[in-house]
Amino acid sequence: MSGDRKRGDYVLQDWVDRWTQQQIGFHKGRPNEMLVKHLDKMLNDRSEIKILLPLCGKAMDIKWLYDQGHTVVGVECAEQALQEFFQENNVEYLVEKVDKIEGKLYKSLDGRVRLYCCDFFKFTDDVETDFQGVYDRGALVAINETDRERYAVLMTSLLGSDCCYLLQAYDYDPLKYQGPPHYLSEMDIHKLFEAKCRIKQLDVRDALSENLRNEWGLDKFDEKVFLIQPK
Numbered sequence: 001m002s003g004d005r006k007r008g009d010y011v012l013q014d015w016v017d018r019w020t021q022q023q024i025g026f027h028k029g030r031p032n033e034m035l036v037k038h039l040d041k042m043l044n045d046r047s048e049i050k051i052l053l054p055l056c057g058k059a060m061d062i063k064w065l066y067d068q069g070h071t072v073v074g075v076e077c078a079e080q081a082l083q084e085f086f087q088e089n090n091v092e093y094l095v096e097k098v099d100k101i102e103g104k105l106y107k108s109l110d111g112r113v114r115l116y117c118c119d120f121f122k123f124t125d126d127v128e129t130d131f132q133g134v135y136d137r138g139a140l141v142a143i144n145e146t147d148r149e150r151y152a153v154l155m156t157s158l159l160g161s162d163c164c165y166l167l168q169a170y171d172y173d174p175l176k177y178q179g180p181p182h183y184l185s186e187m188d189i190h191k192l193f194e195a196k197c198r199i200k201q202l203d204v205r206d207a208l209s210e211n212l213r214n215e216w217g218l219d220k221f222d223e224k225v226f227l228i229q230p231k
């Protein structure tokens with residue numbers, strides 16, 4: 001463990017271990033309700049667009065977007081998650097080596113689902129770029145705070161000029177719980193993206209559950225959704 005690693009900070013192996021031990025409380029057995037509610041803002045009257053899901057896990061969002069004709073590109077470090085995605089959703093797939101990055105590509109036979117098994121920080125705009133949509137749930141809030149700036153720089157390089165990027169963030173007392181998901185404020189989001197993007201808050205909802213009260217000791221847990229678009 002490095003000297004400056006804080007409580008709540010993870011290294012990649014911690015995530016891989018969570019998948020092996022099936023400690024995946026973040027995984028929902030249905031498409032995320034905020035995505036369903038705000039998909040129209042991402043689409044902006046377009047159909048069959050190319051959407052990035054960073055740190056995608058085996059989210060049902062992948063299949064839900066794919067079923068609507070979109071091309072879905074995900075990046076996930078735990079190979080188990082990608083195998084489970086294809087098996088559980090009965091999508092036929094193949095696995096390829098990727099020359100430009102250290103990692104593998106899991107892709108559906110029709111090529112419209114492409115899930116890269118690699119560290120997101122090793123992903124580059126040589127592999128895939130010009131995304132028209134991004135759905136960021138459990139991604140920017142999952143990484144360590146010290147990695148946020150390089151995440152924003154990389155993410156910005158992947159956005160097409162017409163991209164509509166939906167970002168989900170959480171507002172809670174970080175002294176009570178250290179994450180992940182980490183606390184991410186509106187001011188943090190502005191600091192990370194405002195040089196190159198416009199930022200608008202679309203939604204906020206009280207997402208405090210008995211579980212979060214008891215297990216994380218929280219008395220507030222707001223889920224917020226932001227729309228980020230290149231200037």
Ligand code: SAH
Pocket residue numbers: 012015016026027028054055056057058059075076077078081118119120121137138139142143
């Ligand atoms: N977006 C998904 C998963 C959220 S949990 C959902 O909504 O269900 C965060 C996921 O990111 C985990 O599956 C973890 O294995 C993966 N992950 C964490 N750090 C990563 C990194 N640096 N590169 C790629 N994947 C990463």
